[in-house]
Amino acid sequence: MNTGWGWNGRPGPLMAACLEAAGAAPSVHNSQPWRFRPHxxxxxxxxxxxxxxxLIDPDxxxxxxxxxxxxxNLxxxxxxxxxxxVLRLLPEPGQPDLLARITVGAPIEADETVxxxxxxxxxxxxxxxPFTDLPVPPEVLDELVAAARTEHGRLAVVDPLAGPSVVALISTAEDRRRADPAYWVELERWTRERPGRLDxxxxxxxxxWPVPRTVPVRDFGLVWPARRRRVAAFEDSPVLxxxxxxxxxxxxxLRAGQALQRVLLTATVRGLSTTLMTQPLEYPELRDLLGGSAxxxxxxxxxxxxxxxxxxxxPRRPLDELIDSAPGWPVGVAGVTSVG
Ligand SMILES: Cc1cc2nc3c(=O)[nH]c(=O)nc-3n(C[C@H](O)[C@H](O)[C@H](O)COP(=O)(O)O)c2cc1C
Known part of the structure; x- marks a missing residue:
């Protein structure tokens, strides 16, 4: 069976397209924290x-x-x-960094949703x-909820009455971060401009800058405040x-990430824009206010x-930077493999 890899350990066209798609995924601070290994x-x-x-993601x-x-995406x-x-999550119990194995399975005809x-x-x-104040139709929100459910997640659209308290929670977390010098150091690492930087x-x-702060988006300009920023009014009551x-x-x-991406892509298909605002989830006591294990x-x-x-x-890093050679697999980058 064609498993997507060439004899030299390089991805064939199918695998290259799959890995390009994987690399286009959203990631915290655009850290692109993934590697791919031929199997x-x-x-x-x-x-x-x-x-x-x-700092923000210790676990x-x-x-x-x-x-x-x-x-x-893959x-x-x-x-x-x-x-x-064919997906297996955490396929080798002794290898916690091996998060998933995806096997190339039987031929299938892609449907319209795919x-x-x-x-x-x-x-x-x-x-x-800023987003417009155009309402998001309820049937489109239902579609996003269904998208999450398909991937074993539960998406709860915040009731407009509860919106201000969720916004307040996000603002509280954002303000706490701004008061923490260690956060500035970490943010500087991920926002410093360098020629050719790809993450x-x-x-x-x-x-x-949202003024007034009705939508407390993460302030990536904190360390470099003057860079190409202006002040703008955002929507009064964001849909969250x-x-x-x-x-x-x-x-x-891993399930949450798949559900999240299915929601974000479904929103994209429906012409919607999205923003992740995860600041309160990075403080256990604030996260608990949105629901606990109990x-x-x-x-x-x-x-x-x-x-x-x-x-x-x-930007995204090129495929070559993302692929590890498998143990025992010839290292074929740029045709270095010796044959015979
Ligand atoms: C788990 C996770 C958490 C994120 N948290 C935030 C956030 O709090 N604020 C924000 O503006 N973007 C957040 N993002 C979005 C990333 O910054 C974004 O995906 C990355 O910069 C790449 O940009 P793109 O999504 O436009 O491709 C998050 C993304 C992920 C996957």
Missing amino acids: PDGVDVLADRQRQVD GRELTISVGAAVF RVAMLAHGRTP RLLARAVAHRRTNRR GVPPQAFGP AVLYTTADGPRDW DGRRAQAIIRIGYGPLSPPV
């Missing part, structure tokens, strides 16, 4: 712990959610290319700009949704949803 039947997806954003929860989003791309992805989701991968963006959040993605899982371990985070629900992401202006793409 005889498909591909192994690994965590790149060197890219963990330690690697957001790292694992990011990898889950990449796994979802699955959708494989389906769109006519092959069934085609739309696959096409949305390259257009989805995190949009930190981190660049100034064109910061968005304007919280993504939940029932439990809170690596497997749940209620059987753990908040994994907060999403702002609406109709926004176009948002520019942010």
Whole structure:
């Protein structure tokens, strides 16, 4: 069976397209904390712990959610290319960094949903700009809820009456971060401009300063306040949704990442913009206010949803940087493999 890899350990066209899609996933601070390793039947997806954003994500929860989003993109791309992805989460108990194994399965004809989701991968963006006050139709919100459910997540659209308290929670977390010098140091690492930089959040993605702060987007311009920023009024009452899982371990985070990405891509298909605002989930005591393990629900992401202006793409690392050679697999990059 064609497993997607060439004799020299390089991805063939199917696998290259799948890995490109995976690499386009959202990730905390655009850290792109993933690596891919050829497997005889498909591909192994690994965590790149060197890219963990330690201060805000000490347990690697957001790292694992990011990898889950990449796994979802990979699955959708494989389906769109006519092959069934067979997914195993945490396939080797002794290898905690091996987060998923995706085997290239039987041929399948992609349906319309898959085609739309696959096409949305390259257009989805995190949009930190003001959205219009156009209401999001309830049936579209229902579709996002169903998208999360398909991937074993629960998306709860925040009741407009409860909106201000969720906004207040996000503002509280954002203010606490701003008062912490260690946060500035970490943020500086992920927002410093360098020629040719292919990770981190660049100034064109910061968005304007929300004044008044009705939408407390994460301030990526904190360390470099003057860079291409202006002040703008955001929507008065943002549409917010919280993504939940029932439990809170690596497997749940991988599921959350897949559910999150299915929601974000479905929103993209419907012409919606989205922003992740996860600041309160990075403080256990604030996260608990959105639901605790006693209620059987753990908040994994907060999403702002609406109709926004176009948002520019942010860079991604090239495939070559993402692929590990498998043990025993010839190292074939640039034809170094010796034959015979
Ligand atoms: C788990 C997770 C948490 C995130 N948290 C935030 C956040 O709090 N604020 C924000 O503006 N973006 C957040 N993002 C979005 C990333 O910054 C964004 O995906 C990354 O910069 C790449 O940009 P893109 O989504 O436009 O491709 C988060 C993404 C993930 C996967």
